[in-house]
Amino acid sequence: MTLNNYSHLLQKAVDAFAGLPGIGRKSALRLALFLLRQDRDFTHQFTADLDTFIDEIHFCEKCHNISDDTLCTICKDPQRDDSILCVVESIREVLAIERTGLYRGGYHVLGGLVSPMDGIGPDDLFLDDLPDRVQKEGIKEVLLALSTTMEGDTTNFYVYRLLEPLDVRVTIIARGISVGDELEYADEITLGRSIENRVDFSSTIKR
Numbered sequence: 001m002t003l004n005n006y007s008h009l010l011q012k013a014v015d016a017f018a019g020l021p022g023i024g025r026k027s028a029l030r031l032a033l034f035l036l037r038q039d040r041d042f043t044h045q046f047t048a049d050l051d052t053f054i055d056e057i058h059f060c061e062k063c064h065n066i067s068d069d070t071l072c073t074i075c076k077d078p079q080r081d082d083s084i085l086c087v088v089e090s091i092r093e094v095l096a097i098e099r100t101g102l103y104r105g106g107y108h109v110l111g112g113l114v115s116p117m118d119g120i121g122p123d124d125l126f127l128d129d130l131p132d133r134v135q136k137e138g139i140k141e142v143l144l145a146l147s148t149t150m151e152g153d154t155t156n157f158y159v160y161r162l163l164e165p166l167d168v169r170v171t172i173i174a175r176g177i178s179v180g181d182e183l184e185y186a187d188e189i190t191l192g193r194s195i196e197n198r199v200d201f202s203s204t205i206k207r
């Protein structure tokens with residue numbers, strides 16, 4: 001849909017919305033026209049909130065979760081079990097696991113998965129500091145909770161090899177979730193059960 005003949009300004013706003021995931025050109029036009037009908041204060045507040053979010057958000061220096069401070073609320077919480085770390089892809093999985101209420105340990109957010117097809121190698125993720133954390137923080141168990149995709153499997157194995165020389169138990173959530181399902185979309189009961197029924201990672205690999 002080109003609006004250039006009508007309004008370059010509208011076209012620019014539509015382009016901005018259409019650049020967001022899941023927003024087609026039609027929805028983008030609807031959103032742009034919606035904003036136009038609102039009070040200017042509404043739109044100014046809306047864009048200011050986004051600016052503040054982008055400018056002020058941190059990544060926790062310990063677990064790399066999204067955070068308002070240098071350390072996230074989970075890392076700062078003295079009530080959490082500091083002997084176990086759960087390795088996840090992103091904050092979406094942190095939120096999903098937190099919703100189960102069945103996990104009280106810490107996290108290590110990778111910021112993605114190893115995916116040679118997409119040119120994402122281990123160096124592009126927060127992996128290097130994981131063995132360091134395990135040693136310095138005296139971690140007894142690392143629980144792998146990545147999605148059951150090829151990229152998830154590749155990453156699981158990479159993390160396992162990275163931690164193999166260390167004195168730490170590496171476990172993986174039970175595969176109650178069918179292959180290919182993203183962890184984020186698993187219901188809380190299924191996800192909770194797969195955390196409780198976690199198994200040693202070494203028992204899941206063929207040597």
Ligand SMILES: [Zn+2]
Nearest residue numbers: 060063072075
């Ligand atoms: Zn943290």
